[in-house]
Amino acid sequence: MAGKCDTKSLGDHGIYLLTGEIDESECEETIRFILEANLNNGHEYLTMIVNSPGGYVNAGFSLIDVMNGSKTEIRTVGLGILASMGLLIFIAGAKGRRCMTPNTMVMSHQWSGLRWGKEHELLASQRGDNILTGMIFRHYKRHTGLSDKQIRKYLLPPSDVWLSAKEAKQLGLCDKVKEF
Secondary structure (H helix, E strand, O other): OOOOOOOOOOHHHOEEEEEOOEOHHHHHHHHHHHHHHHHHOOOOEEEEEEEEOOEOHHHHHHHHHHHHHOOOEEEEEEEEEEEOHHHHHHHOOOOOOEEEOOOOEEEEOOOOOOOOOOHHHHHHHHHHHHHHHHHHHHHHHHHHOOOHHHHHHHHOOOOOEEEEHHHHHHOOOOOEEOOO
């Protein structure tokens, strides 16, 4: 039929847009996209565009585990803001294939949580807190090459750390800074 448009979606091109808060629902949708792409073997690589203020750590690490296990390489593009868990997801992209746009803002900080309960419950939850802190440090070390001391100094000091894309590149959080 003359004049018919054949419209393709971002997913048809192996592109996924991860925006907003990182939560169970958003991570489930992203995980489904990666798993289906791996099953279909239709793409040489996937591109995940990340623009996120952060969110839930456990949901984010479930996505990171799937990214790390993906047979199909996942390239990441940082756009807008990469903060907290959004940053941790972004840096899980394939080494050498993590790109930020020049106007991307980056924020890293120590995780936070609220605890209620009796003394014995609070003491028991400390074990989980220690596991989480270890996971975050190992993740930063794996994807940046920084030491524990450097991570604590530059990425996880007591106050929030704000970085430009160029500063993030200097710390190994991305591999290149370029226009989209």
